[in-house]
Amino acid sequence: MEDLLTVPxxxxxxxxTDAGLMLEIFRKHLRSVPxxxxxxxxxxxxxxxxxxxxxxxILYILRIADSQNGQERDQWVTGELDPAAHxxxxxxxxxxxxxxxNSKAFDTFDPVSFIDELGMLVQVYPFDRRLPGLADLVAGxxxxxxxxxxxxxGPGTWTAAWTVKTVRYHALLRSTLLYSxxxxxxxxxxxxxxxxxxxxxxxxxxxxxxxxxxxxxxQSAGFAIPALLAYLPHLGALVLEEAxxxxxxxxxxxxxxxxTMISNVGRAMxxxxxxxxxxxxxxxxxxxxxxxxxxxxxxxxxCPHLQARIESVFETLEAGLHEVPPxxxxxxxxxxxxxxxGDRLWLIDLDSLSAADPVLDAAMFLANLASLxxxxxxxxxxxxRLARSFAESYFAQVPGAWRARLPVHYAGALLKxxxxxxxxxxxxxxSHRWLEAVTAMLKEAEDALAGKVW
Numbered sequence: 115m116e117d118l119l120t121v122p123x124x125x126x127x128x129x130x131t132d133a134g135l136m137l138e139i140f141r142k143h144l145r146s147v148p149x150x151x152x153x154x155x156x157x158x159x160x161x162x163x164x165x166x167x168x169x170x171x172i173l174y175i176l177r178i179a180d181s182q183n184g185q186e187r188d189q190w191v192t193g194e195l196d197p198a199a200h201x202x203x204x205x206x207x208x209x210x211x212x213x214x215x216n217s218k219a220f221d222t223f224d225p226v227s228f229i230d231e232l233g234m235l236v237q238v239y240p241f242d243r244r245l246p247g248l249a250d251l252v253a254g255x256x257x258x259x260x261x262x263x264x265x266x267x268g269p270g271t272w273t274a275a276w277t278v279k280t281v282r283y284h285a286l287l288r289s290t291l292l293y294s295x296x297x298x299x300x301x302x303x304x305x306x307x308x309x310x311x312x313x314x315x316x317x318x319x320x321x322x323x324x325x326x327x328x329x330x331x332x333q334s335a336g337f338a339i340p341a342l343l344a345y346l347p348h349l350g351a352l353v354l355e356e357a358x359x360x361x362x363x364x365x366x367x368x369x370x371x372x373x374t375m376i377s378n379v380g381r382a383m384x385x386x387x388x389x390x391x392x393x394x395x396x397x398x399x400x401x402x403x404x405x406x407x408x409x410x411x412x413x414x415x416x417c418p419h420l421q422a423r424i425e426s427v428f429e430t431l432e433a434g435l436h437e438v439p440p441x442x443x444x445x446x447x448x449x450x451x452x453x454x455x456g457d458r459l460w461l462i463d464l465d466s467l468s469a470a471d472p473v474l475d476a477a478m479f480l481a482n483l484a485s486l487x488x489x490x491x492x493x494x495x496x497x498x499r500l501a502r503s504f505a506e507s508y509f510a511q512v513p514g515a516w517r518a519r520l521p522v523h524y525a526g527a528l529l530k531x532x533x534x535x536x537x538x539x540x541x542x543x544x545s546h547r548w549l550e551a552v553t554a555m556l557k558e559a560e561d562a563l564a565g566k567v568w
Contacts, residue, residue, distance in 0.1 A: 169196035190239035247349030336385030337461035359455030380507030387472035397470035443470035477523035
């Protein structure tokens, strides 16, 4: 871990990833907005994206309290260590640009500041320099969107009350908002409640997602996909209907899983993978190798004692991967994106949807089951039984040649999973437990490449 935190180009990263030190630094530097006074009571590091020797983005969760009434809340704050990006525009200019947006969205601290001692650009959610439309959308549906959403409630004149909740935020990349409305129709007095998801993207990603989702909404092959209701290009946002059901991850957490359910998922995934790739961006061999290289480099930086084994797994993966005919591929298909609604299965979180090797999805799903077993979230017998049920149902519905690609993609998925486990947990007090999980995932990848798993 010292190798990652003390690289010469980012000497301040060690301080920036120390929650105790950052608590005091934020208390010193963050200024409450006019008319407010906030006390910072705690600082937690939520996520770190580090490119060793280049840049880092740290997402903090601050526990703050109103000094007048003591009411507490959480506040996301992003710290950006990236000298090249800071040269694009001074922090003062960024602050002026932030306030020129929807100032009602900023009710805790100044949206932008700069901490000289760290060379850190600080952005207070919902301000995000890469998501300029986010603050406007956090304030509620814009005027051009509200009539469209209310029309989905049925005919009539509606008086609406909206609430907005941020359900996911990846700093500088994307954010997901949940719009909830309670509306009353003027003539009949009828009351309707409905929810919508708003996904805000960086750059041209919103347009890419519009092209990918158009024509795939509602009932796609095998899975139901949320309908695309609106696209707001000037805000980089898509509006989707709410998918119904409970995620597989949540069902697994309470022990609600059956072989029949998992077999249904396998068949639905197989049908989805053999659908149309029109409008989808390409994720080819070079793209996949680049992802694996990033996982390799990160794991080597954080686990130098495992370097020889990590390098060996990567070299075997690189030699075993080939270009194949692509199909619609989710590329992040763990347990959370699959919702169970009775006999219906929904597929959500399609941000990475691409034309790629579909076996990447099957391998990632199986690697996620293995990860739950390795981290003691699922017992070994159940994990292996469900994995067999999924694999049997999936590969019975797809071309026979796909099965031979599973061991290599399964090992690659484990390498990515190990990186994600380490990235999310390494800065917490029990990081040694997650190092054990990373080592176990590496061993599972080695066994897969040796033909001992699949």
